[in-house]
Amino acid sequence: MSAAAGFDISHTAYLGPDGKLLRPLPDALAASETLEAFYRRMVLTRTFDAKAIALQRTGRLGTYASSLGQEAVSVGIAHAMTPDDVLLPSFREHGLQIQRGVKPEEILLFWGGDERGSAFSDQPDDFPVCVTVGGHAPQAAGVALAFKLRSEPRAAVCVFGDGASSKGDVYEAMNVAGVWQLPVLFIVTNNQWAISTPRNKQTAAETLAQKAVGAGIRGEQVDGNDVVAVAEVVGAALARARAGEPSLVECLTYRLGDHTTVDDASRYRDDAEVSGWWQKDPIARLRLYLAENSGWDKVKQEALLGQCASQIEAAAESYLATPPAPPEAIFDHLYAELPEPIAAQRAALLEGNSDG
Amino acid sequence: MAELNLIGAVNLALRRAMSEDERVIVFGEDVGTSGGVFRATEGLLEAFGPDRVLDTPLAETLIGGLAVGVAAQGFRPVAEIQFMGFVYPALDQMVNHASRLRNRTRGRLSCPMVLRAPFGGGVHAPEHHSESTEAIFAHLPGLRVVIPSTPADAYGLLLSAIRDPDPVVFLEPKRLYRMSTEQVEDDGAGVPLDRCTIRRAGGDLTLVSWGASMVEALAAAEMLAEEGATVEVIDVCTLKPLDRATILESVSRTGRLVIVHEAALTAGFGSEIAASVAEAGLFDLRAPVRRVTGWDTVVPLPRLESHYLPDLTRVLTACREVLTYD
Numbered sequence: 040m041s042a043a044a045g046f047d048i049s050h051t052a053y054l055g056p057d058g059k060l061l062r063p064l065p066d067a068l069a070a071s072e073t074l075e076a077f078y079r080r081m082v083l084t085r086t087f088d089a090k091a092i093a094l095q096r097t098g099r100l101g102t103y104a105s106s107l108g109q110e111a112v113s114v115g116i117a118h119a120m121t122p123d124d125v126l127l128p129s130f131r132e133h134g135l136q137i138q139r140g141v142k143p144e145e146i147l148l149f150w151g152g153d154e155r156g157s158a159f160s161d162q163p164d165d166f167p168v169c170v171t172v173g174g175h176a177p178q179a180a181g182v183a184l185a186f187k188l189r190s191e192p193r194a195a196v197c198v199f200g201d202g203a204s205s206k207g208d209v210y211e212a213m214n215v216a217g218v219w220q221l222p223v224l225f226i227v228t229n230n231q232w233a234i235s236t237p238r239n240k241q242t243a244a245e246t247l248a249q250k251a252v253g254a255g256i257r258g259e260q261v262d263g264n265d266v267v268a269v270a271e272v273v274g275a276a277l278a279r280a281r282a283g284e285p286s287l288v289e290c291l292t293y294r295l296g297d298h299t300t301v302d303d304a305s306r307y308r309d310d311a312e313v314s315g316w317w318q319k320d321p322i323a324r325l326r327l328y329l330a331e332n333s334g335w336d337k338v339k340q341e342a343l344l345g346q347c348a349s350q351i352e353a354a355a356e357s358y359l360a361t362p363p364a365p366p367e368a369i370f371d372h373l374y375a376e377l378p379e380p381i382a383a384q385r386a387a388l389l390e391g392n393s394d395g
Numbered sequence: 396m397a398e399l400n401l402i403g404a405v406n407l408a409l410r411r412a413m414s415e416d417e418r419v420i421v422f423g424e425d426v427g428t429s430g431g432v433f434r435a436t437e438g439l440l441e442a443f444g445p446d447r448v449l450d451t452p453l454a455e456t457l458i459g460g461l462a463v464g465v466a467a468q469g470f471r472p473v474a475e476i477q478f479m480g481f482v483y484p485a486l487d488q489m490v491n492h493a494s495r496l497r498n499r500t501r502g503r504l505s506c507p508m509v510l511r512a513p514f515g516g517g518v519h520a521p522e523h524h525s526e527s528t529e530a531i532f533a534h535l536p537g538l539r540v541v542i543p544s545t546p547a548d549a550y551g552l553l554l555s556a557i558r559d560p561d562p563v564v565f566l567e568p569k570r571l572y573r574m575s576t577e578q579v580e581d582d583g584a585g586v587p588l589d590r591c592t593i594r595r596a597g598g599d600l601t602l603v604s605w606g607a608s609m610v611e612a613l614a615a616a617e618m619l620a621e622e623g624a625t626v627e628v629i630d631v632c633t634l635k636p637l638d639r640a641t642i643l644e645s646v647s648r649t650g651r652l653v654i655v656h657e658a659a660l661t662a663g664f665g666s667e668i669a670a671s672v673a674e675a676g677l678f679d680l681r682a683p684v685r686r687v688t689g690w691d692t693v694v695p696l697p698r699l700e701s702h703y704l705p706d707l708t709r710v711l712t713a714c715r716e717v718l719t720y721d
Contacts, residue, residue, distance in 0.1 A: 125468075158501040166467070167499055171491045177457045178492065181464020181472075188420070188446055188470070195464070207484075211457035218452060372502045373537055375560035378589050380636040 046252045048245075051272050052262035056319040058327025065271045071333035077118065077266045078329060079343055081110035081322050084134030086347035087143055088296075090355055091133075091150065095300045099359060103150045106131045108264075108295030111321035112198075112228050114138065115269025115290075119277050120196055125182050127175040127197045130168040131228070131294075135198070139165055143354035144361070151358060154372075172233075173203035176212035176225065183216065183223035187283070194280040195223040202233025204247045213254035216285035224280045225251070225287040226273065228263065230294035231316075235307040251287035263290030264321040293319070399579045402572040404546035405435045405511075408553035409473065411583055413443050416471060419557060422449035423458055423475030423511075432477055433513060433572055455481055459488030462508040467496060471557055472508045479514035479566065480523030486531070493562040494537030506562045509553070515607045515657050516704055517570035519697040526694050527606070527658040532564045533635040533667070539563040539588060540635040544609035546577045551586030552632060558585060568607035589633050591641040597625035600718055601645040603668055604655040605631040608705060612655050615710040624718050634664055642668060643676045650681035651717045655705055660688045682720035685713040 055061050068074070088107050094100035106113065113134030120126065126139055133146050140162040149156025149168070157167035166182075169175035179197035186193045203209050204227050216223050227247045231238045244250060251258030257279075261272040269290055276286050293316035297304045304313075329335035370377055370385040377385060399407060412419045421436055421443075427450040430437030440448040451458055455476060462474040476482045489510065497505040516525035533540045541556050541563055543549035549567065556563040586592075594609070595616050604612040609630055616626035627645050631637070646652050652672055654665035665686040672684060687705045695703050 127464075154499055155501055157499050158503050163503065164468070166504070171487060174460070174487060174491060177460020177488065178464035178467070180457065181461040181466070182468050183464075184461060185465045185468030185470055188465075207454075208456050208460065208487075211452070211454040212460065214454065215452050215457055215461070219449075372498045372500075375497070375502075375505065378636040380589065380639060 105296035111266035118270040119274035127166040144357040147358035173206035173208040183221035217255035220283035248289035257286040263292030404549040455484040459485030466508040476512040513569040555585035570607040591638040595628040597627035
């Protein structure tokens with residue numbers, strides 16, 4: 040008997056939970072300005088998250104999916120992407136969306152129950168969040184196919200969670216990406232929980248990264264709470280993707296909050312597990328590093344918190360000040376042009392009639 | 396002008412669309428080298444090359460999602476599902492994404508795609524190859540559902556579907572693929588969507604159908620003419636959005652309505668037509684509406700299939716009952 044095939048899954052990490060380097064930082068990401076920018080974006084993401092939850096708890100936002108603890112994934116990916124790439128996000132990448140040019144008030148509009156939140160005034164091509172888990176993976180292959188056919192140096196970036204990795208949609212998408220050498224990068228944000236289903240009940244596979252192997256593409260794992268590792272690995276994977284070598288990157292992280300504001304995670308997981316992951320917090324570890332290596336102090340910290348709070352407050356005010364669209368807006372973008380047989384229903388709505 | 400059957404007309408429309416618009420690409424299972432199991436895409440790979448005619452892996456969810464993604468990027472994909480019985484993995488993409496992308500982004504992104512699939516029975520096909528589940532798609536806001544019943548319409552409706560800026564489910568009655576031919580002019584003219592077509596004018600009864608059942612509908616009209624009744628035969632062509640006005644206008648003249656379709660009775664698309672006439676044309680009716688449809692059973696395998704499909708006898712019986720009701 041001989042081996043017909045084999046595989047290795049690498050794991051990349053630079054910055055340990057204690058803020059100490061595990062290995063030298065990559066040159067391109069080692070500058071204080073770069074790391075401070077990462078830090079600012081992660082803090083902004085967490086500030087946004089806290090505000091969104093506060094709005095929901097006070098009845099001013101609908102059900103919301105927290106990104107608490109996953110800020111490094113969003114910020115690292117955002118750094119690696121170019122403006123011309125196209126993001127197909129799941130529903131927990133608020134920080135990534137903000138870095139991509141989606142306004143925080145637009146994200147609040149979406150979670151506040153308004154389609155205009157996905158109109159993205161400053162971001163023409165990115166997809167709206169995908170609520171049907173994994174359904175956007177085949178679409179990412181389609182976006183990448185467009186880039187390939189037009190010979191454009193762009194990549195599609197599809198971000199999904201550990202739950203999605205169990206779905207056929209994701210496999211079908213990775214599989215065609217391999218066959219057609221599509222410029223697409225799949226990123227699985229493994230936050231250990233798909234609502235109440237833990238990672239070990241999701242799959243018997245040792246890593247989620249190795250799900251790429253069956254599709255014939257490269258898979259690798261990164262410490263998803265290490266923003267440097269995420270930025271570096273995703274950046275390299277994107278460069279390969281643009282050259283027609285798709286891959287899957289697994290970001291190991293943890294959902295510190297509930298699945299959404301209507302979930303209660305204490306029903307299915309232990310406090311000890313959660314507090315253990317707080318020790319690996321992506322923001323705290325970078326703050327420790329910056330304090331040690333680039334003079335990040337309390338003054339800078341307070342100033343940053345103040346800036347983030349006022350930016351997010353302004354976004355929240357803008358969201359709260361946005362009146363609902365008029366009722367007939369539900370017909371406005373159903374088709375490019377409202378078909379005559381349906382126009383009567385729009386008229387009936389406007390007249391307050393019950394029939395079309 | 397060429398004498399073409401329905402599948403030949405589909406092929407001609409694809410050629411025409413691909414010639415006039417570089418954004419049109421075709422993909423699906425076995426559509427390239429093989430030219431499709433029904434030969435709908437025969438010769439396209441040779442004519443337009445592997446960038447525009449792509450054999451996909453065997454994965455229908457993928458086919459739906461690819462179409463959504465590439466369409467959102469400005470292409471005009473025509474995706475083939477090999478048989479309608481295999482379309483359901485792609486249904487998620489149609490329900491949750493293709494039909495909604497324009498709406499949920501307030502027009503920022505759109506989905507100008509066509510999903511083609513052969514459907515319907517009567518060709519002694521294996522299991523899962525004979526169903527007519529068009530009503531599932533017709534129920535979905537944001538989609539168009541188009542079904543041709545003649546070669547010329549297959550050409551013109553498919554061109555219109557490809558040019559349409561929104562997603563279209565284009566269902567091809569495979570019993571008609573090679574049943575008959577007619578002259579089809581390759582003039583690039585589309586047949587308008589969202590319109591019923593009156594195939595035969597008449598004043599005594601309105602007979603509404605689509606797809607392969609149009610054969611029985613027209614045959615019934617011919618036989619009833621010999622009995623002295625003039626039957627108006629309407630080919631629905633676009634099920635969603637439904638051109639109710641044409642049907643209601645016809646019923647206002649005839650006062651009698653029979654609907655024929657292969658799909659099962661309950662919640663079949665005939666229900667929608669009957670309900671529309673009940674709502675807006677009740678007092679024009681001089682007889683109860685009748686539906687002649689497949690039974691509420693699983694479509695049987697070929698040995699019993701003829702007992703399932705609405706045949707000429709059942710159509711004639713219903714028409715005579717409605718015509719003589721007073």
